[in-house]
Amino acid sequence: MEKEKQKRLEAKGYKIGSAANFLGLNREEEEYIELKLALGETLAKQRKQKNLTQIQLAKLLKSSQSRIAKMENGDPTVSLDLLVKSLLAIGATKESIAKAFH
């Protein structure tokens, strides 16, 4: 992983706790975070495709604008559950969600 990305992640509040590789992420941790970032990007993309603001989407999902922003930006307090449920709720296909894993 390049330094830029790591700084970005650390800035976002990710605490990297890896016994084997201090100051870095091990494979699982990295893949997990990449996954959340990819899902967040997918959510943002779909929202914009529908010409919705974060506030409007928040209403649809019965969530809040701040949480939408956090989802879209890979905030560490956001779960995969919330991301996947949100994507399913706005009609994203399972395929498009699966792509985040590829």
Added chain:
Amino acid sequence: MEKEKQKRLEAKGYKIGSAANFLGLNREEEEYIELKLALGETLAKQRKQKNLTQIQLAKLLKSSQSRIAKMENGDPTVSLDLLVKSLLAIGATKESIAKAFH
């Protein structure tokens, strides 16, 4: 969704709260649950491929036997995060995880 599956899910403790379709699941709810079941099956499959008991896997993942069982059976208290993190930790490929979505 056929009745058998619904009974299975309700028996497992899923509370179906759907305004549009009482006594049933709406599309998102159904897809979300199917997803967890698919990931749980993947986990069980991979564990057996490695000839591990749930206790052994629990030690590897720093979890507990009961939680492994719950993961493998789609218990409603198990999050996608835990499932995905566990799969990544035992070396499941992103591809094999993505398949659960297809």
Added chain:
DNA sequence: TGACAATATATCATATCTGACATAATTATC
């Protein structure tokens, strides 16, 4: 530039998830 809309970040009380433990149910081996 300033004003306004949109997005990002911080914090918190409540809700949900977690490992651990106890114990029940099932399955394998003799």
Added chain:
DNA sequence: GATAATTATGTCAGATATGATATATTGTCA
């Protein structure tokens, strides 16, 4: 079919995620 091994289920205290709210930052357009 008894015993042991494995898996499933119930419960709970502590940990983590959640929507809400406040506020900061960024973008846009006159």
